Amino acid sequence: MAFGKTLADRMALSRYENGTWSTPALVSAASLTLSPAAHALHYGSTCFEGLKAYRGRDGSPKIFRVDRHVRRMRNSAELLCIPFPDIAQVEAMIRSVVADCAAIIPEAPGALYLRPTLIGTEANIGAAGHPSSEAMLYVLASPVGDYFAGGDQGLRILVTEHDMRAVPGFGEAKAGGNYAAALRHVIKARNEHGAAQVLFCPNGDVQETGASNFFLLDDQRLVTKPLDHSFLPGVTRDSIITLARSLGYAIEERSISVREMLDWVKTGEAALSGTAAVFTGVGTLIHEGKDVLVRDGKVGPNTRRLKQALADIQSGAAADPFGWLS
Numbered sequence: 001m002a003f004g005k006t007l008a009d010r011m012a013l014s015r016y017e018n019g020t021w022s023t024p025a026l027v028s029a030a031s032l033t034l035s036p037a038a039h040a041l042h043y044g045s046t047c048f049e050g051l052k053a054y055r056g057r058d059g060s061p062k063i064f065r066v067d068r069h070v071r072r073m074r075n076s077a078e079l080l081c082i083p084f085p086d087i088a089q090v091e092a093m094i095r096s097v098v099a100d101c102a103a104i105i106p107e108a109p110g111a112l113y114l115r116p117t118l119i120g121t122e123a124n125i126g127a128a129g130h131p132s133s134e135a136m137l138y139v140l141a142s143p144v145g146d147y148f149a150g151g152d153q154g155l156r157i158l159v160t161e162h163d164m165r166a167v168p169g170f171g172e173a174k175a176g177g178n179y180a181a182a183l184r185h186v187i188k189a190r191n192e193h194g195a196a197q198v199l200f201c202p203n204g205d206v207q208e209t210g211a212s213n214f215f216l217l218d219d220q221r222l223v224t225k226p227l228d229h230s231f232l233p234g235v236t237r238d239s240i241i242t243l244a245r246s247l248g249y250a251i252e253e254r255s256i257s258v259r260e261m262l263d264w265v266k267t268g269e270a271a272l273s274g275t276a277a278v279f280t281g282v283g284t285l286i287h288e289g290k291d292v293l294v295r296d297g298k299v300g301p302n303t304r305r306l307k308q309a310l311a312d313i314q315s316g317a318a319a320d321p322f323g324w325l326s
């Protein structure tokens, strides 16, 4: 299954007009009616979430850390001045889509990917200087397979110390504009270096890639940048930290310099985390035109161990000691 192209027939939808949100309804996901003057289309009032529901061992669907995703979406909406409903309404909309799709959730490691989307819909091309007075929230669903099923070879990642992924202060928002703004760097990295992703390290500060958080790890330690407003606070990032701590790794949330990273990967591992990628090993860092291997270029044992531990909780193969599935 191509990630993201197969959509469930129905989505949950609610509209904000005259200061209130409509009662959410399950409607066809085939199309939307929108004014060509809609605020989102001109002034970028749009944000989204990405989370997964798994087929539980008993056949019933289980959503992974839905509370965290909804709270993060509220934060994105606040930063972009888009109206946002009650947390409880958004969670109920997500659950209604999952229930509607229960029969099409693939077996783990496949899952039902959920895409809550919020857009400003006020029809007013003169509204650059004020927030959209109308909005729409909808939740799409898409059955997905294993995103990076690609064997034991680590990913090729281009390291840039010159480019930024997002405007400072907006990296923490899952805002559509951030992806458009980073895209040209990703395309260049792919075309010129055969890289799968770009690791953004403005002024030597290792932040994250276009859609994943970044970690260094070895047999004892897990190192990642502490949360700030410059990058996305990944739910997978938090889950990997929590799991690694419970498995006895020392957690170091601190800044990482490009220099330290290049030194670390001579013997240590590097990995990316995200809902789609789960926890994926990095095999090569491309830095100033040269390939730097991460150990032997293969996915490392600690990366595999943590990925498996998380996947086992998600699939129901292991217990859920942190109460992440609901």
Ligand SMILES: *Cc1c(COP(=O)(O)O)cnc(C)c1O
Pocket (backbone or CB within 6 Å): 050, 174, 208, 209, 210, 211, 212, 213, 232, 233, 234, 235, 236, 237, 273, 274, 275, 276
């Ligand atoms: C979504 C996203 C992540 C990962 O977040 P998860 O909650 O783990 O899926 C990391 N970085 C960026 C830029 C993202 O958009």
